[in-house]
Amino acid sequence: MPGYVPPLEAIRFTLRAVTPADTPIPLLPDEATLEAILDGAGRLAAEALAPLNPIGDREGCVLENGTVRTPAGFRDGFDAMRDGGWCGLDCAEDHGGAGLSYLIHSTVGEIFVSANMALQMYAGLTHGAYSAILAHGSEAQKALYLPKLANCAWTGTMNLTEPQAGTDLGLIRTKAEPAEDGSYRLTGQKIFISAGEHDLAENIVHLVLARAPGGEPGTRGLSMFIVPKHLPEEDGTPGARNAVHCLKVEEKMGIHGNATCVMAYDGATGWLIGELHKGMRAMFTMMNEARLGVGLQGYAVAEAAAQAAAAYARDRLQGRSPLPGPHEGAADPLIAHPDIRRMLMDQRAFLEGARALTYWGAAQIDLARTGDAEAEARISLLTPVIKAFLTDRGFETAVTAQQVFGGHGYIEETGVAQYLRDARIAMIYEGANGVQALDLVGRKLAGDGGRAMMAFFATMKAEIAAATEPELQGIAQALKAGSKDLQAAAMHFAEHGLKEPAVALAGASDFLSLFGHVALGWMHLKLARAALDDAGRRERQLALAEHWAGRHMPATALHLARIRAGAASVMALPAEAF
Incomplete structure (x- = not known):
C-alpha cells in the first residue's frame, strides 16, 4: 500500500486562504522560508516518521526496570525531529526556538501527526509544558526549563x-x-x-x-x-x-x-x-492549547486514512459500474462506483474544511498573544467546536476509510485499522467531547453577555454578503440557512436554559455539531472564494464546497429539531431502568 504523502499543495493553498492580512505580527514567513519548512517537514514525515508508525503499533511501549522502552526506531525518529529544530518552531529565539508563529507550528504538527501520531505526541505535550512555564513560571524556572523544552532535550x-x-x-x-x-x-x-x-x-x-x-x-x-x-x-x-x-x-x-x-x-x-x-489557571494554558492540538489530531490521522482509502479505491477491481464509460477487463476499480465516490467526497470535504478551521484557530491564538482581545474571544468560543467536532468527524472519516477497504479494512496487515484505533482516543482525552459540548453551551455561549457568539453571527452575515460571485451563491445560501439554524438554537437555550437546565444540557452535543457544520461551511466558502482565480484549485474547491453545502449543511436542521425536542425523552426513564 502507498504510504502517507504530505498534502503540501493543499496546505499551502489553505494557509494563504485563511491567514488574516495586516496582522501586528507576521503569521507566515517569506515564501522561500515557508517552502523550505513545508518541504523539509514533508520529507521527514514521509521518509522517517511514517515508516515507524506500524512498528509503533505492533511493538508498543514496554516497562522494564522502571524505564519505558519505546518501539524500535522511535529514538532515531525523535532525534531527527529534535536535531532538525522541528520541536521549537514557535518557541522564542532566546530559548533556542525559531520564533515563528503558532500557525506554522500547527501546520508542521499536522504533517507529523498524519505520519506518526504516537511519536509526535512526545513533542506535542512538551510544547504544552513550555507554554505553561512561559506564561506562569518564575524567571528562574523559565531560564532553567524553557531552553531544554524548546528543543525537546527534556x-x-x-x-x-x-x-x-x-x-x-x-x-x-x-x-x-x-x-x-x-x-x-x-x-x-x-x-x-x-x-x-x-x-x-x-x-x-x-x-x-x-x-x-x-x-x-x-x-x-x-x-x-x-x-x-x-x-x-x-x-x-x-x-x-x-x-x-x-x-x-x-x-x-x-x-x-x-x-x-x-x-x-x-x-x-x-x-x-x-x-x-491558582493551579487551574496554569493548567488551562496547557489545556486550551492541547484541545486545539487534539482537534488537529482528529483530522490529521483521518487524512492518512483517507489517502489510503483513495489509493485502494483506484487500484481495487470490484464489480461493474452502472455508469456509462469505457469498461475494460473483468471489473472496474472501486472508485468508479458512485457510493464509493460518495465516501471519498465526504472524507475530502471534511478534511479540507477541518484543516482550514484549525489553521484559522491557530492564527487566532497568535493574534491573542499580541493582546488582541477579540481574537482571544473568538478562539475561546471555537475551541470546544474545533476539539470535539473535528475529532468526532475525524473518527467517522477513519471508519469510512476502513469501509472503502471492505473486508481488507478489518485486516491489520493493510494498516487502515490502526488509523481508526489511533483516531478514537482524540474524542476522549483533553476533555471528552460531551464535556466540550457542555463547556460550549454552559460557559462559552453566554460568556461576556454573549458577545463572542453575536460577533460570530455578524461575521457569518458579512462573509455571506461578500460572496457576490455567481459560483458561490449556492454555497453562501447553505451557510446562511445553517447560520439561521444556529441562531435559532442559541435563542432556544436563552429562552429555556435558565429555568430548564436539562434542556440545554440534553441539547449540548447537538448544538456543538450544528456549530461545527456551520464553521466548516464558513471555511468552505472562504476556500472556494480564494480559489476562484486559481486555475489549479478552482474546480476542486468549488466541488468540495458544493458537496459540503448540499450533503452536510442540511444536518443543521436535524440538530435544531433535536434541540427543540427538549429533554423530556432523554430524562424519561429513571436511572434504575438502564
Whole structure:
C-alpha cells in the first residue's frame, strides 16, 4: 500500500486562504522560508516518521526496570525531529526556538501527526509544558526549563487525572507539603499520563496538579507544580532521580507507540509554578492549547486514512459500474462506483474544511498573544467546536476509510485499522467531547453577555454578503440557512436554559455539531472564494464546497429539531431502568 504523502499543495493553498492580512505580527514567513519548512517537514514525515508508525503499533511501549522502552526506531525518529529544530518552531529565539508563529507550528504538527501520531505526541505535550512555564513560571524556572523544552532535550507532561478524578478535577487527592527550602513534597498517583516515562530524552518535566495546605475544597484549592524526573543540578544538567516513577504502562486500543503511564509520586520534590491555589489557571494554558492540538489530531490521522482509502479505491477491481464509460477487463476499480465516490467526497470535504478551521484557530491564538482581545474571544468560543467536532468527524472519516477497504479494512496487515484505533482516543482525552459540548453551551455561549457568539453571527452575515460571485451563491445560501439554524438554537437555550437546565444540557452535543457544520461551511466558502482565480484549485474547491453545502449543511436542521425536542425523552426513564 502507498504510504502517507504530505498534502503540501493543499496546505499551502489553505494557509494563504485563511491567514488574516495586516496582522501586528507576521503569521507566515517569506515564501522561500515557508517552502523550505513545508518541504523539509514533508520529507521527514514521509521518509522517517511514517515508516515507524506500524512498528509503533505492533511493538508498543514496554516497562522494564522502571524505564519505558519505546518501539524500535522511535529514538532515531525523535532525534531527527529534535536535531532538525522541528520541536521549537514557535518557541522564542532566546530559548533556542525559531520564533515563528503558532500557525506554522500547527501546520508542521499536522504533517507529523498524519505520519506518526504516537511519536509526535512526545513533542506535542512538551510544547504544552513550555507554554505553561512561559506564561506562569518564575524567571528562574523559565531560564532553567524553557531552553531544554524548546528543543525537546527534556520532554514535558501534564499530570491531572487520578483514579477517582477524571473530568471532575475537584476530586484530586495528590498532596503537596511545603519543605523548608521552599520546594514541596508531592505524594499521590496520577493515571493516563501520556509520555509519562520513556527513553527518548534525558529528563522528563512533569507539571502536576496537587492540593497544598490551606487550599479550599474543589478546583479552587489546587496548585500546579514542576516535578522533574531527575532533579536539576546547579549547572542545569539532570542530577539525582526524583521520587516519581511509572507503575504501569496502559494497554490501549490505539497510539501504542506513546507510553500512557500510571505515575506514582512518593514524596517527590516539586516547585510551585504560578500562584498558590491558582493551579487551574496554569493548567488551562496547557489545556486550551492541547484541545486545539487534539482537534488537529482528529483530522490529521483521518487524512492518512483517507489517502489510503483513495489509493485502494483506484487500484481495487470490484464489480461493474452502472455508469456509462469505457469498461475494460473483468471489473472496474472501486472508485468508479458512485457510493464509493460518495465516501471519498465526504472524507475530502471534511478534511479540507477541518484543516482550514484549525489553521484559522491557530492564527487566532497568535493574534491573542499580541493582546488582541477579540481574537482571544473568538478562539475561546471555537475551541470546544474545533476539539470535539473535528475529532468526532475525524473518527467517522477513519471508519469510512476502513469501509472503502471492505473486508481488507478489518485486516491489520493493510494498516487502515490502526488509523481508526489511533483516531478514537482524540474524542476522549483533553476533555471528552460531551464535556466540550457542555463547556460550549454552559460557559462559552453566554460568556461576556454573549458577545463572542453575536460577533460570530455578524461575521457569518458579512462573509455571506461578500460572496457576490455567481459560483458561490449556492454555497453562501447553505451557510446562511445553517447560520439561521444556529441562531435559532442559541435563542432556544436563552429562552429555556435558565429555568430548564436539562434542556440545554440534553441539547449540548447537538448544538456543538450544528456549530461545527456551520464553521466548516464558513471555511468552505472562504476556500472556494480564494480559489476562484486559481486555475489549479478552482474546480476542486468549488466541488468540495458544493458537496459540503448540499450533503452536510442540511444536518443543521436535524440538530435544531433535536434541540427543540427538549429533554423530556432523554430524562424519561429513571436511572434504575438502564
